[in-house]
Amino acid sequence: MKNALISVITVVYNARPTLESTIQSVLCQDKNLVEYWIIDGGSTDGSIDLIRKYEHQLAGWCSEPDNGIYDAMNKGIDRANGKWIYFLGGDDTLRPNVLKQIEPYLDPKYSIVFGDVMFDNGHRMRSFLGPRTIFQNTVHHQSAFYNSSLFVNFRYDKSLTIVSEYDVHLRLYIQKAYTRYVSMIVADCATGGASSELSKSLTETNQVRARYIKNKWKNKLLSCFLRLYYIQKKIRYLIYGHRV
Template sequence: MKVSIITSCYNREATIRGAIESVLEQDYPDIEYIVVDGASKDNSLAVINEYKNGIDTIISEPDKGMYEAINKGIRAATGDIIGLIHSDDFLFSSHTISDIVKTFEEQDADMIYGNGVFVDYDDTNLMIRNWISGRYSKENVKNGWLPLHPTVYIKKECMDKWGLYDESYKIAADSDLLVRYLYEADLKVYYLNKYIVKMRMGGLSTDAGKSKLKWAEDLRMYKSHGIKPISALKGKILSKIPQFIEARLPWSEIPEAEEESLIQPDAANKKE
């Protein structure tokens, strides 16, 4: 199975190198890597071009934001599976994609998600949040649960059917896509209880300065899917508190999770 990995970038010369190298260091041989740069004004494109022999497609042109860039990458992709690695982030290990593909093959899944850690922007060995995604159900989605977006890998044929990112959102298009796939669709979803990604704090969706916009977009997003937004947002906020607490315990470190759980569509997962 071919995996298409997409990185969108705008003015990320300080971090894009780590994202690219984490993809090129993967031991899985059939990866199509697509980097979409939004006509950066810094040296991002120069850094990207240093790795042009290992990148299958480089697109550099103005865009209206991250989600338009990601959609460009998805439309250019020829793989069986689509995944993202943001320009501030990096894959957890060199065998992450191998683990994901093996799981797709063994479980005949449509969509896989896993765990991730948020790390300090400068010290990527310092854990800020430990995101263990946990079990999926449509009821959990109604109550604000969603997996960590960059840990999600989806069959391309499912994206062709259920659509790409809604570019009318500036911050919440990832949540909108996940709710669409996990709540409205009936996909075979598998929780791979392993770490997939390390994410630097300070990205678009983790920027505290964008919190008002994100709140407004989340309200609109949940309403559009027929979900009570206040209940969902309350559950979403409460679910994140343990992630910060665990990361700050004196003995906390990034463990290697191993247990795996298969979640399939069934009567309990049908929308009410």
Template sequence: MLYSSGYPSISVIVPSFNQGQFIEDTLVSIFSQQYPNLEVLVLDGGSTDNTVEILEKYSDRITYWHSKPDKGQADAINQGFAMSTGEVICWLNSDDMYLPGTLLDIGRRFQGRTDQPYLVYGNTILLYQDGEEHKAVNSQLGEPFDAFQLTHYDFIPQASSFWTRKLWQQVGELNLKYSFVLDWDWFIRASQVTSFDYIPKFYSLYRIHEAHKTGVGGEKRRQEIMEIVEIYSSSYWTDLYAIVSEHYAAIRAKSQFLKRWRVPKWQTVLLLLIPKLRAALETPQHLFKILEMYG
């Protein structure tokens, strides 16, 4: 790698499995950053679609890639970070993209800080896709850093987060037991080492589609969220998540009904319909944070 530019070296890890319809967009979004000190490692879990064909197409620009079975997304990312050399590291899932200028902005922010445990995160654009059609665009805004809030509400857009190798070494690898909250668990552990810097800029595009992992996680994903809250957060939040989980089907059904019929102040009405939940809440906003987490 060349260091004459003054920019710190960045390693982007791309975990992949059967995302051949999207991974070319992901790779192009990385290469088009024109970042001077960049390495890209793609860890594919043995895809059976056209992923390998695309990786071969870009093999002269990919620092390292393989396609073979692994133990899941966390394992692929851990492998990638272990092989990487960048002073700044991050991962981009194979259906997401970086926005133009992201890595140059990040590189500037990390100049002179690569010897510290340091993490930066920003915002992401949400792209809702149905087949080949883009249905809608929304946004996920990060929030100013709050270590306690992070224990019960994940406000960090993973695709728009970047950190030093020094921080990774101090925190340790992703936990292989998690399929859906692997990033949140790691962010919480990292927040016990250092505070993070929130940058109110858009760095990435997060694609939501038919096979989107978070969207199809269902009960298993909710169980993982509950476990994180039980491990790291307070008894109030643990109890509140448990009550919401107990009444989750009813909450969803009632809220959908109220919104469908455009009931005024439907959030207030919803709480009236579920007294046990209303009694447990310090503020109604807490319920909607949990529902946002559950999706």
């Protein structure tokens, strides 16, 4: 659909057990609103056969080796035609009819419109942009609809492996971009994804923040606080046995 309002992009690699639910959750949305792209990293687990099963309902798909999740996301952006871009993981699902529900809020004046996600452990995460965004990423990718204008001169940093979206969110907060939060659950998400790799997340978060916060000592202080925050997250995981 050349005039689709929303381009949904699923980046996937060897996710055959969950991918069909992901695909079906997109294809059951209002077809007048969405075009659907699947970017596969060269799966070998039968994911390709599954994608071919639904290819007549897709805007398009490809399967080839990539340089990580953000390289694959960039490929999706290059193909997208929608006024808004949404990324859905291969083990996540859109809520029924959610694109129709979010449509009234997708005003071109906003750079990003976002809501909440529900994790499979029952935890509802509310995304937001605020002072804490300087500390760490506060917007969940699966909750966010990005104005395609954001990607005219921007692509995700392929050298990062799990927090490149923080670059977008922090920049929007610092620039005081016009954004909108909507109190609705956009997607159901699996726990224990790449962003739960706390050590790597700490390193990359500090790396991205340093691009925008030039005060060395402020960055060091924020880094120390983030390390303490991640330590207590590890302790909570050991005690309660779940991870977000």
